[in-house]
Amino acid sequence: MRYTAHTPSGVVEFWVPGGSLSAPERDALAIEIARRDYGDAVVTLGGKEEPVQTMAEIKASGRMPTIEEAEAFYDSIASPRPSDGWFGSNQHISKDFGRVQYALGHIKPGMSVLEAGCADGGLSQHLVGAVGKEGHVTLLDISSVFLGRCQEFISKRLPWATVEYQRTDAATFTTRRRFDVIVAMEILEHVPDPRALIGNLYRLLRKDGKLLISVPVDTEDSLGEHVHDFKEADIAVILGDATGQHVTVERQGNTLFAAVDKGNQVAYVR
Numbered sequence: 583m584r585y586t587a588h589t590p591s592g593v594v595e596f597w598v599p600g601g602s603l604s605a606p607e608r609d610a611l612a613i614e615i616a617r618r619d620y621g622d623a624v625v626t627l628g629g630k631e632e633p634v635q636t637m638a639e640i641k642a643s644g645r646m647p648t649i650e651e652a653e654a655f656y657d658s659i660a661s662p663r664p665s666d667g668w669f670g671s672n673q674h675i676s677k678d679f680g681r682v683q684y685a686l687g688h689i690k691p692g693m694s695v696l697e698a699g700c701a702d703g704g705l706s707q708h709l710v711g712a713v714g715k716e717g718h719v720t721l722l723d724i725s726s727v728f729l730g731r732c733q734e735f736i737s738k739r740l741p742w743a744t745v746e747y748q749r750t751d752a753a754t755f756t757t758r759r760r761f762d763v764i765v766a767m768e769i770l771e772h773v774p775d776p777r778a779l780i781g782n783l784y785r786l787l788r789k790d791g792k793l794l795i796s797v798p799v800d801t802e803d804s805l806g807e808h809v810h811d812f813k814e815a816d817i818a819v820i821l822g823d824a825t826g827q828h829v830t831v832e833r834q835g836n837t838l839f840a841a842v843d844k845g846n847q848v849a850y851v852r
């Protein structure tokens with residue numbers, strides 16, 4: 583639900599997940615969030631009862647979500663729910679985790695790395711740690727709520743790091759910087775056009791850069807956040823179409839991994 587808080591410095595809008603909460607519980611949570619984010623002086627809330635459609639609901643209606651709808655949805659799931667603790671948090675992800683290990687296998691100190699869809703920084707913290715003081719990391723997310731949490735987390739945990747934060751659609755993001763490694767993990771299944779996303783990220787690689795992807799398979803989409811349910815065979819086709827490269831896809835448990843190496847091109851034939 584969308585809430586409006588009247589603060590001393592103006593009116594601000596923010597999202598509170600409706601889900602399993604009763605209206606009074608949601609109001610109480612809205613006040614808690616407003617106090618936390620905008621200070622004790624917030625006194626009034628209003629303008630609520632505008633439900634956020636999930637990505638899956640929008641797709642089921644026969645079309646893909648717009649960027650604005652995706653942004654509203656991810657902002658809404660990035661907000662806390664008392665029933666789940668801080669819902670949407672990946673910040674506990676440890677260095678041993680499968681996709682962290684996969685990414686770290688390709689990252690060296692001093693590299694320039696981009697992560698597309700960083701959420702609240704669970705994977706990002708390890709990428710930032712791996713490039714070290716000499717490196718540079720760009721973190722993108724479509725949700726300003728997720729990105730804000732990410733920035734707060736990383737800047738406290740790794741205050742020495744050089745990190746750039748961008749609230750943007752990763753499928754159209756542009757910069758003059760080029761990257762040694764681009765990490766697009768657990769994002770392909772969320773975006774309307776995965777080929778456009780991959781094509782854009784591939785373009786941002788240095789000539790010998792690598793694009794790393796991971797995609798969940800045979801898993802539940804409990805929040806309605808996926809617009810694709812990929813099968814194992816889909817991924818090599820999407821990567822091939824978008825980059826012109828033949829890519830080997832590897833399955834570990836319920837995750838598919840692939841690395842597209844721009845410096846070692848193997849032509850893709852459909």
Ligand SMILES: C[S@@+](CC[C@H](N)C(=O)[O-])C[C@H]1O[C@@H](n2cnc3c(N)ncnc32)[C@H](O)[C@@H]1O
Nearest residue numbers: 656699700701705723724725751752767768772
């Ligand atoms: C499941 S999380 C992945 C987090 C992290 N990459 C990881 O592997 O732990 C997906 C993230 O992608 C973001 N996202 C979805 N669509 C996006 C888009 N078009 N551009 C940028 N970020 C997007 C969501 O807001 C969410 O934070």
